[in-house]
Amino acid sequence: MTTAAILIFGYxxxxxxxxALGPELVAAIESEALAEVECQNDMQLQVEHVTDLQGRQLxxxxxxDASCQPPFHFSAIRGEKDDSYTSHAMTPHALLHAFQQVYHQEPPPAFLLRIRGYQFELGESLSRQAGGHLDAAIDFVQQRCRQPHATAWQESATPDL
Structure with missing residues (x-):
């Protein structure tokens, strides 16, 4: 089994x-069955996910995210040890740092897409506003998947605040 060049991981x-915005985006992209894209989702990132990063190009x-500007924020990220490094749930930055520690190499170029959400209470459904942001994010990710090169993705990224 070959490893897809792009891993999209929604959590x-x-x-x-x-x-649910991360898993919803993953479901939409996964339904397109793009050859070079593998989609995964989970409720949270965990150290075990470090193995999923191997052999990827992007x-x-x-x-x-309840605080980013609508509809979403797209940024390049890198491995950093943070407070989540030793907890059960990790940030993407901590997961990339764990990859460096486990494999003694730099992780593939990584990006974070934070989609603006509003309602996060248990039992709530996806808000109408967030649904609109999700649609915009899906279109954006579809375009990125048509340009599977780190330089093209980097050109679309905005600085992390």
Missing amino acids: GNPGRGDD LLFVDA
Whole structure:
């Protein structure tokens, strides 16, 4: 089995309203069955996911965010040890740092797509506003997948605040 060049990893809790934005985006992209794209999702990033990063050319992490500007924020990220490094749930930065520690090499170029959400209460459904942001994010990711090169993705990235 060959490893797809691009890994899109959405995370969030589908039972908490807009927190489902990451998994929802993954489901939409996965339904297109793009040859060079593998989609995964989980409720949170964990150290075990470090093995999923091997052999990739590009990584895209997708999460809901209550503080970014609508409709979404797309940025390049790198491995950094942070407070989540030793916890069960990790940030993408900590997961990339763990990759460096485990494999003694730089991880593939990585990006974070934070989609603006509003409702995160248990039992809530996806808000109408977040649904619109999700549609815009899906279009954006589809365009990135048509240009599977780190330089093209980097040109689309905005600085992380």
